[in-house]
Amino acid sequence: DGGITQSPKYLFRKEGQNVTLSCEQNLNHDAMYWYRQDPGQGLRLIYYSQIVNDFQKGDIAEGYSVSREKKESFPLTVTSAQKNPTAFYLCASSGDREAGETQYFGPGTRLLVL
Amino acid sequence: AQTVTQSQPEMSVQEAETVTLSCTYDTSENNYYLFWYKQPPSRQMILVIRQEAYKQQNATENRFSVNFQKAAKSFSLKISDSQLGDTAMYFCALMDSNYQLIWGAGTKLIIKP
Numbered sequence: 428d429g430g431i432t433q434s435p436k437y438l439f440r441k442e443g444q445n446v447t448l449s450c451e452q453n454l455n456h457d458a459m460y461w462y463r464q465d466p467g468q469g470l471r472l473i474y475y476s477q478i479v480n481d482f483q484k485g486d487i488a489e490g491y492s493v494s495r496e497k498k499e500s501f502p503l504t505v506t507s508a509q510k511n512p513t514a515f516y517l518c519a520s521s522g523d524r525e526a527g528e529t530q531y532f533g534p535g536t537r538l539l540v541l
Numbered sequence: 542a543q544t545v546t547q548s549q550p551e552m553s554v555q556e557a558e559t560v561t562l563s564c565t566y567d568t569s570e571n572n573y574y575l576f577w578y579k580q581p582p583s584r585q586m587i588l589v590i591r592q593e594a595y596k597q598q599n600a601t602e603n604r605f606s607v608n609f610q611k612a613a614k615s616f617s618l619k620i621s622d623s624q625l626g627d628t629a630m631y632f633c634a635l636m637d638s639n640y641q642l643i644w645g646a647g648t649k650l651i652i653k654p
Contacts, residue, residue, distance in 0.1 A: 458640065469632060469644040470586075477640075515584055521640065528640040529576070532586035 430454070431533035433518050438538045440505065440512060448503045448516055448536045456522030459501035460530060463487060464515040473516075476501055505538065513540050543568045545635050547645035554623055555653050561608075562618045562648050564633030571595075574636040575609070575616045580647075581629040589631070592616065620650075628652045 431452045440446045450459065458477045462470040472485030476495040490509025495501055501520075505512045515537050519530040545566045554560045566575070577589040592600045592609050599607050604624075608617045620627055633645040 464584075469646050470642075472641065475641070517586060519586075528636065529574075529588060529591055530642060531588065532578075534583070534585045537584075 431518060431520055431531060433516075433533035433536050435536060436534070438536055439541050440538060441541050443507045445504055445506050446538070448505070448518075448538070450501045450503065450518035450533060451499055452501075452520040452533075453499060454520055454522060454531065455498070456520035456531075457498070458521045458528065459495070460519040460521075461485075461491070461493065461501070461503045462517045462519065464517060464535075470517065473503065512538055514538060543570075543635060543637055543643050545633055545643050545645040547631075547633055547648050549648045550646075551649040551651070553651040553653055556623060556625060558623055559619065559621050560623055560650065562620075562631050562633075562650065564616045564618070564645055566614050566616060566633070566635045566643075568614070568635060568637070570638055573638070575607075576634045576636070576642070577605070577607070577616075577618045578632045578634060579627075579629045580632065581626075586632075590618065623652050625652050625654060 434449045460475045461473040464470050471487050473491050474493040476482035482493050482495050492504045517535045518533045521528040521530045573594045575592045579587045579589045590600050590602045590605050604621045606619045630647045632647045635643045
């Protein structure tokens, strides 16, 4: 099956701890994205990558880091510098210019701070 | 700056009725894409429908259709014969020239049995 997977579904972070959220896609898409969603809110862009080994900051990159060593994978690390990390995190990918670079989403990871 | 506005925070209709969700946007670009996404209680974001600005014909996907008014910068979503499974948050989004999505705040749609 082609699609985007995110793991874990739920993640608990202790104070001062770094945690990493996984995002994998087998759609052969070049671009990948990370969004944060707070309760009752829309999506805010954290980081995006349009090609392997390159990524750009989005609107709320502070306290987060990413890597893009493989086309299929775009992990997000929530560092201890992110003081309010409790949120729902969505990963997306896109790769078809003729389809307007439509973004397709994974099922999300809910991060909670203990 | 490009913006997307959804003026209806919440709507509710009876099952089988038709409902229209509003979206207005602002952009100075001539070529762009508009999207409606659905986020059910599972919270996965699902593409509902896509419209290319240079196409005058309104996009349709089964029970979902749009009314795209380019001059008015309006992009409303019509859901016909609404079903209980249509209950969700609906987000309107504009794709800019850098392929980034500009999101509206969302409309919570409740379908009542």
